[in-house]
Amino acid sequence: MLLRLEDLFDKIDFFSARDTSFEHHAALVALFEILDVTSRSDLKSDLLQELDKQRAMLEGLQDNPDVSEKALIHILQDIRAAFRGLLDIPGRIGGYLRDDEWLMSVKQRMNIPGGACEFDLPAYHYWLNMTPEARRADFKNWIAPLAPIRSGINIVLNILRNSGTKFSYLAVNGVFQQAGSEHQAHLLRLHISDEISCIPEISANKFALNIRFVPWRSGHKAEVYEEDVPFELTFCSL
Incomplete structure (x- = not known):
């Protein structure tokens, strides 16, 4: 699951940084997929547990002469920051997105093949024809509360890949x-x-x-x- 979420966050970054409505549509699809993936798991508690485990293990290496003290301090700071951020997330992951009626109406239509055409979702078509800067501002607001999740995922996967x-x-x-x-x-x-x-x-x-x-x-x-x-x-x- 962590690999899937990492891929989806990267897709949002890639497509939302572009200017066309088609690319911003793809970014929104990735955001909705993140909601679907996280709704079927206890991701928050799993990340908290793993980060706490890694913190305890790394703190035990602080007096090891074979370990870079600077690198160890840096990763421990990242782990503690991600841990605090995860604790501050209220309720379900992405709950604020699920409470957005407009977003959920778009998501529901996107579940239908070809269901997000302009004649099906005129409000969505209006949004897609706003300026790229305005759409990017929306993406920033939608994604920002998920930053602790992404940070926790990146830390765990980085430790895993280098182990x-x-x-x-x-x-x-x-x-x-x-x-x-x-x-x-x-x-x-x-x-x-x-x-x-x-x-x-x-x-x-x-x-x-x-x-x-x-x-x-x-x-x-x-x-x-x-x-x-x-x-x-x-x-x-x-």
Whole structure:
């Protein structure tokens, strides 16, 4: 879920920074998707719990000569600021957006394929024809209260991504399998050369890790890449 929310926040940043109504429509779609994702979980308490766990762990490293004191102080300050921000969020995440009748009327129509046309939502069409600066001001007001959520997500994912151990493997004839629980991970990061035109498909549980590489062929049925594929795999855990 954190990866999905990170992607959606990035999309809002990208599209809302542009000027056209089509791009601002895409930014609003991403905002509504954030509402949908966060409505089905206890994200706030999960982030608070994880941030508190990381704070306690990092505070235990303050006297470690192998750890940069400056970097440690910086990340601890970020964690404490995000923690306080999350505590200050009242009620459900995005509750203020759900209380906006106009936004919810637009969201409801967007759930219908092609349902946000100007003849369906004249008020939305009016908004899309306002100046880009006016629309961006609205986005700023809508997104600002979500800043502690985004900050908490960024901190947790940054710690997770930098916690990993990297290994080099070879997928023989495009297939790699690893049985048992040799490496436990909350996140897998896979890297292959840009010169290899294939896509990794990963399935994993506590009993096995399976990776198969399929060639990129638009409009074709996926088939295993029939060559050996060297790759790097990083096992990241909190």
